[in-house]
Amino acid sequence: MHPYSYREMVKEAKASLSVSGGEIQPATLLLEDLFEMNMTRFLLDGDKEVPALDRARYEAAIRRISEGEPYQYVVGHAWFYGEKFTVTEDTLIPRNETEELVEIVLAREQDTGKTVVDIGCGTGAIGLTLSAAWQNNTVILTDVSEPALRVAGTNAEKLGMNPDFLSGHLFEPLVERNIKVDCVVSNPPYIGKDELGDMGGSVIAHEPALALFAEDDGLALYKQMVDQLDSVLNERGTVYFEIGWKQADVLRAYIRQRWPGVEPKVEKDMNGNDRILHFRWEVQYEDQNLGHQNGSA
Numbered sequence: 001m002h003p004y005s006y007r008e009m010v011k012e013a014k015a016s017l018s019v020s021g022g023e024i025q026p027a028t029l030l031l032e033d034l035f036e037m038n039m040t041r042f043l044l045d046g047d048k049e050v051p052a053l054d055r056a057r058y059e060a061a062i063r064r065i066s067e068g069e070p071y072q073y074v075v076g077h078a079w080f081y082g083e084k085f086t087v088t089e090d091t092l093i094p095r096n097e098t099e100e101l102v103e104i105v106l107a108r109e110q111d112t113g114k115t116v117v118d119i120g121c122g123t124g125a126i127g128l129t130l131s132a133a134w135q136n137n138t139v140i141l142t143d144v145s146e147p148a149l150r151v152a153g154t155n156a157e158k159l160g161m162n163p164d165f166l167s168g169h170l171f172e173p174l175v176e177r178n179i180k181v182d183c184v185v186s187n188p189p190y191i192g193k194d195e196l197g198d199m200g201g202s203v204i205a206h207e208p209a210l211a212l213f214a215e216d217d218g219l220a221l222y223k224q225m226v227d228q229l230d231s232v233l234n235e236r237g238t239v240y241f242e243i244g245w246k247q248a249d250v251l252r253a254y255i256r257q258r259w260p261g262v263e264p265k266v267e268k269d270m271n272g273n274d275r276i277l278h279f280r281w282e283v284q285y286e287d288q289n290l291g292h293q294n295g296s297a
Contacts, residue, residue, distance in 0.1 A: 124152030
């Protein structure tokens with residue numbers, strides 16, 4: 001009986017994935033993620049015998065993917081902004097659209113010693129990526145999920161970073177410590193319960209509901225943060241939210257009503273959907289000017 005080769009293993013895996021209705025790319029991607037075997041090495045060594053333990057690991061991974069588990073959870077990591085982040089089912093899988101949020105923050109915020117907070121950090125992808133790009137700004141990462149904070153801590157250690165992690169709901173850990181910041185960045189849960197039908201079964205089955213869903217058609221957490229900006233944000237501070245593609249108009253109206261004088265702006269993502277809402281919180285500044293003008297009239 002001839003040895004069972006990597007090439008045969010991949011061929012069988014592609015057939016299995018195809019039968020299950022999934023994409024076949026994971027069959028080759030797993031070679032590098034599990035065995036550090038890139039395509040060049042596969043072309044050279046594909047006919048070599050697969051060790052029994054490697055075959056068992058590979059086939060178990062293919063089985064999980066065939067059953068609908070996201071690839072990133074199977075291999076335990078996801079790529080974000082050029083870095084490999086550990087992911088578990090306690091955290092969302094970082095999305096490409098969120099890289100665009102990071103790009104906008106980096107383009108608009110100068111590295112001048114500001115204090116920035118990543119609210120609901122999950123894997124830490126946003127906050128750690130920002131922190132790695134800056135020399136002078138300080139980034140705080142918060143999350144209500146202790147398991148998620150542990151994953152973010154693991155990623156910080158892998159990246160050689162030691163930021164402050166705070167546990168609590170939205171702004172609560174900042175308020176408790178009397179911390180004021182210059183910039184709020186957040187990709188909170190923003191999916192309404194009525195959008196379940198629009199979501200893939202794999203997402204619903206495997207990604208944490210705590211990080212996906214919010215009340216009030218997905219708007220509840222944004223509104224809570226907007227309402228409480230005066231408790232954590234320094235005068236003329238900035239806010240950056242990743243939002244659902246149907247939420248821009250409602251959120252803009254809510255922000256204008258809550259803080260007259262603030263003009264939120266919305267940026268579209270790579271797919272042309274409204275995705276990033278940002279604004280400068282100048283209410284206090286404008287109110288002071290108004291009072292000065294009235295007093296001198």
